[in-house]
Amino acid sequence: MPATTSIRDVARVAGVSVGTVSNVLNRPQEVSADSVSRVNRAIEQLGYVRNDAARQLRAGVSSTVGFVVLDGQNPFFGEVVRGAEDEASRHGIAILYGNTDEDAAREGMYLDLFAEQRVRGVLISPYGDITARLERLRERGIRSVLVDRINGDGRFSSVSVDSVAGGRMAVEHLIAVGRRRIAFVGGPFGMRQVVDRLAGARAAAEGSTERVDIEVVATGALTVEEGVRAGRRILERPRRDWPDALFAASDLLALGLLQSLIVDGALLVPDEIALIGFDDIAFAGAAAVPLSSLRQPSRAIGQTALRVLLEETADPDLIPRRTVFQPELVVRASTRGR
Amino acid sequence: MPATTSIRDVARVAGVSVGTVSNVLNRPQEVSADSVSRVNRAIEQLGYVRNDAARQLRAGVSSTVGFVVLDGQNPFFGEVVRGAEDEASRHGIAILYGNTDEDAAREGMYLDLFAEQRVRGVLISPYGDITARLERLRERGIRSVLVDRINGDGRFSSVSVDSVAGGRMAVEHLIAVGRRRIAFVGGPFGMRQVVDRLAGARAAAEGSTERVDIEVVATGALTVEEGVRAGRRILERPRRDWPDALFAASDLLALGLLQSLIVDGALLVPDEIALIGFDDIAFAGAAAVPLSSLRQPSRAIGQTALRVLLEETADPDLIPRRTVFQPELVVRASTRGR
DNA sequence: CGATTCATTTGATTCGTTTCAAATCGTTGG
DNA sequence: CCAACGATTTGAAACGAATCAAATGAATCG
Numbered sequence: 029m030p031a032t033t034s035i036r037d038v039a040r041v042a043g044v045s046v047g048t049v050s051n052v053l054n055r056p057q058e059v060s061a062d063s064v065s066r067v068n069r070a071i072e073q074l075g076y077v078r079n080d081a082a083r084q085l086r087a088g089v090s091s092t093v094g095f096v097v098l099d100g101q102n103p104f105f106g107e108v109v110r111g112a113e114d115e116a117s118r119h120g121i122a123i124l125y126g127n128t129d130e131d132a133a134r135e136g137m138y139l140d141l142f143a144e145q146r147v148r149g150v151l152i153s154p155y156g157d158i159t160a161r162l163e164r165l166r167e168r169g170i171r172s173v174l175v176d177r178i179n180g181d182g183r184f185s186s187v188s189v190d191s192v193a194g195g196r197m198a199v200e201h202l203i204a205v206g207r208r209r210i211a212f213v214g215g216p217f218g219m220r221q222v223v224d225r226l227a228g229a230r231a232a233a234e235g236s237t238e239r240v241d242i243e244v245v246a247t248g249a250l251t252v253e254e255g256v257r258a259g260r261r262i263l264e265r266p267r268r269d270w271p272d273a274l275f276a277a278s279d280l281l282a283l284g285l286l287q288s289l290i291v292d293g294a295l296l297v298p299d300e301i302a303l304i305g306f307d308d309i310a311f312a313g314a315a316a317v318p319l320s321s322l323r324q325p326s327r328a329i330g331q332t333a334l335r336v337l338l339e340e341t342a343d344p345d346l347i348p349r350r351t352v353f354q355p356e357l358v359v360r361a362s363t364r365g366r
Numbered sequence: 367m368p369a370t371t372s373i374r375d376v377a378r379v380a381g382v383s384v385g386t387v388s389n390v391l392n393r394p395q396e397v398s399a400d401s402v403s404r405v406n407r408a409i410e411q412l413g414y415v416r417n418d419a420a421r422q423l424r425a426g427v428s429s430t431v432g433f434v435v436l437d438g439q440n441p442f443f444g445e446v447v448r449g450a451e452d453e454a455s456r457h458g459i460a461i462l463y464g465n466t467d468e469d470a471a472r473e474g475m476y477l478d479l480f481a482e483q484r485v486r487g488v489l490i491s492p493y494g495d496i497t498a499r500l501e502r503l504r505e506r507g508i509r510s511v512l513v514d515r516i517n518g519d520g521r522f523s524s525v526s527v528d529s530v531a532g533g534r535m536a537v538e539h540l541i542a543v544g545r546r547r548i549a550f551v552g553g554p555f556g557m558r559q560v561v562d563r564l565a566g567a568r569a570a571a572e573g574s575t576e577r578v579d580i581e582v583v584a585t586g587a588l589t590v591e592e593g594v595r596a597g598r599r600i601l602e603r604p605r606r607d608w609p610d611a612l613f614a615a616s617d618l619l620a621l622g623l624l625q626s627l628i629v630d631g632a633l634l635v636p637d638e639i640a641l642i643g644f645d646d647i648a649f650a651g652a653a654a655v656p657l658s659s660l661r662q663p664s665r666a667i668g669q670t671a672l673r674v675l676l677e678e679t680a681d682p683d684l685i686p687r688r689t690v691f692q693p694e695l696v697v698r699a700s701t702r703g704r
Numbered sequence: 705c706g707a708t709t710c711a712t713t714t715g716a717t718t719c720g721t722t723t724c725a726a727a728t729c730g731t732t733g734g
Numbered sequence: 735c736c737a738a739c740g741a742t743t744t745g746a747a748a749c750g751a752a753t754c755a756a757a758t759g760a761a762t763c764g
Contacts, residue, residue, distance in 0.1 A: 032506070034750050045714045050752055060712065077506065080482040081422040082750035085719050090419075092462065092483075100448055101648060103441070110438055113465055117472065122479050124430065125463035127451055134455065141460050144418040145430075168370070168415065252652035283652050290654060294632050310439060314590040314621050316628060316654030372720050383744045388722055398742065420720035423749050 033074045042070035053078065084146065092122050093337065094142035096135060096152040100127030102280065103309040104326055105153065108175060111330025112151060119338065121148065132156035143168065149337040151175050151330075159183065171344070173337045175329065177220065178350060185340060185348040187333040191221050194322040194355035195228020196235075198275045198304050201320070203236050205363055207273035207302050210240060213258050213285060214277025215247040222250075222277050225306060229275055243271060250277060255284020263288065272301060273363075279305035279312045282319055286362070303362040306355075318360035325353050371412045380408035391416065422484065430460050431675065432480035434473060436493040438465030440618065441647040442664055443491065446513060449668025450489060457676065459486065470494035481506065487675040489513050489668075497521065509682070511675045513667065515558065516688055523678060523686040525671040529559050532660040532693035533566020534573075536613045536642050537580070539658070541570065543701055545611035545640050546578050551596050551623060552615025553585040560588075560615050563644060567613055581609060588615060593622020601626065610639060611701075617643035617650045620657055624700070641700040644693075656698035663691050 035053075039046045044063055051059045052067040059067075070076070084090050093116060097105045113123050124147060126138035135155050142150055143165060150165065150172040152158070162172045162184060174186035202210055212229050214222045226244065233240040245262065247254040255276065262270060276282035282305030289296040289303070297303045297317050305312055308323035332351055340346050373391075377384045382401055389397045390405040397405075408414070422428050431454060435443045451461050462485060464476035473493050480488055481503060488503065488510040490496070500510045500522060512524035540548055550567050552560045564582065571578040583600065585592040593614065600608060614620035620643030627634040627641070635641045635655050643650055646661035670689055678684050 032750090035752095036750080046751080047714055047753080048712085051713085054752075058712080063713085075502070075505075077478075077481045079423070079484060079750055081419045081428075081484060082719090083752075084419040085417070085423055085721085086750080086752045088719075088752095091479075094460075100451075101441070101444060103439070106439060106444060109463075110465060113438075113463070117464075117475060120479070122432075122462045122464065122476075122483065124460045125447070125451070126455075126460065127448055137455060138460070140415075141429075141458070143415045145460065146417060146419060164413070252648070280652075283649070287652060287654050287656070290633070295628070295654065310590070311621070311649050314618075314625060316624050316633065318625065370720090373722095374720080384721085385723080385744055386742085389743085392722080396742080401743085417720055420749090421722075423751090424720080424722045426722095426749075 032079075033076050034079070035076075037074055038067065038070045038076050041074060042066045090146050090148045091120060092124050092145060092147050093334065094124045094126065094138065094145070094147045094150045094152075096126045096128055096138045096142075096150065096154075098128050098130050098135075098153045098155040100129070103311060104279075104307045104324065105176075107309075107326035108153075108330040108333075111327035111332075112334040113330070114327070115331040115334040128155055130155050136161065139165065143170065146170070149173070149341050151333050151337060153177060169344075171337060171340045173333045173340070175333050179348075182348055182350070185336050185350065187329050187336060187351045187353075189324045189329070189353045189355050191224035191355075192228040192231070194306060194324075195225035195230075195275075196232040197228070197355065197357050198225075198306070198322055199229040199232035199240075199242070200236075201357055201359065201363065202273045202275065202302060202304060203232065203238065203240055205302060208238060208240050209243070209271045210273045210275060211243045211245050211262065211271040212275050212277070213245045213247060213255070213281055214250070215254075216249065217246070219250075225275075225277050247277075247281060250281055252280050252284040252287070255281035255286075256288045257284075259285040259288025263291075270301065274301060274303045276303070276305045279307045279309045279319060279321055281305065282321070282362075283311065283315055286315055286317060286319070298362050298364045302364075308356075308358050312358075313360060315362075317362050320360045320363040321358050322355040323358050324355055329353065370417075371414050372417070373414070375412055376405065376408045376414050379412060380404045428484050428486045429458060430462050430483060430485050431672065432462045432464065432476065432483070432485045432488045432490075434464045434466060434476045434480075434488065434490040434492075436466050436468050436473075436491050438467070441649060442617075442645045442662065443514075445647075445664035446491075446668040446671075449665035449670075450672040451668070452665070453669040453672040466493055468493050474499065477503065481508065484508070487511070487679050489671050489675060491515060507682075509675060509678045511671045511678070513671050517686075520686055520688070523674050523688065525667050525674060525689045525691075527662045527667070527691045527693050529562035529693075530566040530569070532644060532662075533563035533568075533613070534570040535566070535693065535695050536563075536644070536660055537567040537570035537578070538574075539695055539697065539701065540611045540613065540640060540642060541574050541576065541578055543640060546576060547581070547609045548578060548611045548613060549581045549583050549600065549609040550613050550615070551583045551585060551593070551619055552588065553592075554587065555584070557588075563613075563615050585615075585619060588619055590618050590622040590625075593619035593624075594626045595622075597623040597626025601629075608639065612639060612641050614641070614643045617645045617647045617657060617659055619643065620659070620700075621649065621653060624653055624655060624657070636700050636702045640702075646694075646696050650696075651698060653700075655700050658698045658701040659696050660693040661696050662693055667691065 308321040312319040646659040
């Protein structure tokens with residue numbers, strides 16, 4: 029039986045009341061210097077560690093935040109979590125982490141778990157339609173902030189990136205380096221991000237003084253494997269029908285494309301075909317041909333999401349707000365002009 | 367003020383006592399079918415959600431496990447966490463996630479946080495020397511399991527991979543595909559894993575009937591950038607002094623090497639130089655030249671670590687034990703014979 | 705010197721569960 | 735018909751920290 033020392037023991041050793049110990053812990057400025065030091069000495073001596081469950085029960089304030097991520101394997105989300113975690117640690121808050129792998133049941137399970145934990149709030153990059161669930165959480169006093177996705181009717185705060193602008197920037201860049209026959213590789217088109225990036229791409233093509241074609245190569249997901257498959261499909265065509273540039277809706281796709289664009293040990297990228305991705309994950313710069321991409325400020329997204337959440341939990345009357353970051357064009361070898 | 371409904375409300379609505387409600391929640395088999403259904407109906411009707419803080423306070427059992435990871439950006443650890451999370455969710459346990467980024471202060475902060483939370487246990491891939499800290503946690507009844515690292519004196523359970531065997535397998539494979547001048551790329555040599563992999567490599571060379579040279583190219587870390595740098599250093603040498611194979615101590619290094627091994631748009635890998643990594647992260651297979659590697663069963667590592675932890679917390683008298691997995695050789699294009 | 709004020713300190717009460725000894729109820733056996 | 739038993743149910747007592755009205759003590763003022 030691990031002899032657990034409580035605030036009571038500390039009080040006894042320090043020769044003060046439990047109320048004073050609690051005050052030293054929570055508002056030392058209202059306690060005499062003498063008491064503070066005696067209590068601290070007692071804490072030290074006993075190796076006392078505050079029991080957060082009791083604190084939370086009585087004070088009604090949790091020191092954890094839940095974060096449900098739909099694709100924990102994607103380095104982009106890894107970075108987002110890192111940003112949130114960084115900010116959280118600054119507030120003495122820990123992150124309850126849940127990965128759903130695009131499984132609605134898991135998503136629900138985590139939200140239930142978080143409700144039992146009475147977390148301070150929830151960050152979520154949602155998979156299924158969970159507005160109803162999040163509403164119910166809110167009725168219980170648990171706010172949520174959507175990450176990398178905006179909610180149609182603005183009932184929840186969100187932190188995301190302007191995908192339309194990103195798509196435009198990508199294609200404008202490809203045009204600037206002299207490409208005219210551009211293929212947009214992405215899918216499924218149920219994903220808002222994919223649709224937006226394509227819309228931006230088309231806008232750039234139409235806005236150009238040159239004649240620029242945008243062809244769509246649809247994929248089933250934003251994964252490396254789908255990228256490889258899409259690349260093979262393109263290479264099957266007669267050489268003169270190849271596009272001279274590919275805009276992939278995500279870096280994972282782009283990495284897959286890159287892998288498929290090797291013929292006889294020689295890379296078609298960037299000379300024959302320019303390639304640009306989206307997200308700027310760490311591996312983009314680390315690819316055999318370093319990948320141009322649109323950087324999402326992933327750390328900042330996580331950090332901001334956590335901040336918004338804390339602000340909202342501090343003042344429940346705040347109305348939800350959207351934060352939209354602008355992506356940033358990062359040019360590397362994969363789109364060098366010929 | 368979100369009207370929080372308690373077990374008391376449920377009892378009132380169901381027309382039973384709080385004790386019975388608690389029993390329905392925790393040991394329904396000891397309650398009459400009638401009570402069970404009435405209580406469940408009341409729970410449904412009120413939208414009652416158990417308050418885990420109160421439960422933990424009274425029962426003394428937490429439903430969270432802490433996981434401190436030293437490099438959250440490394441996909442390898444991402445997979446390990448995923449494995450642990452998977453197993454945890456099966457037990458209704460959530461994971462408190464902390465990334466230290468090789469920062470001893472952060473590592474300490476998370477352990478403190480976990481202690482306050484009275485987590486069920488701690489999984490940790492340690493950075494600094496934290497045996498003392500973990501001992502203190504244990505005195506408080508919080509057990510720890512080391513992940514991907516073994517503890518010198520066996521005072522803690524650990525789950526890891528046999529790096530010596532992995533190193534041997536890598537070099538045996540390189541020899542089998544006809545390579546004789548092999549460079550081991552890795553560092554720092556303070557890392558147990560690095561030392562072990564090199565030791566395995568040397569053992570393989572010495573065990574061969576052929577004459578095989580193992581040269582060491584030291585790096586400052588197991589990162590992509592260091593890999594690029596190491597690759598450049600090798601290419602600077604006159605061509606006839608190049609090794610004909612590289613064994614990188616991690617896939618991140620190998621990816622960096624791969625990037626540096628492009629000359630005039632043509633890849634030296636695998637024809638001129640074979641390349642093999644370690645870990646088999648998802649991006650290894652997705653590289654421009656799919657990378658051969660030694661697969662660590664990362665999911666299984668996480669899953670096993672969590673299981674060991676739960677077993678130990680269930681029976682505190684269990685003595686620490688080591689679990690060592692064998693790596694598995696995965697052959698891809700980067701080590702194809704010439 | 706007593707009254708008043710201000711700064712600290714006190715400790716009983718509370719948060720929502722689990723637990724467990726005691727009470728209740730329906731059966732069964734004598 | 736009563737005693738004894740097993741199966742359920744009950745409800746008061748924890749768990750450990752936060753809170754806040756009340757008490758204490760020191761300092762100031764008239």
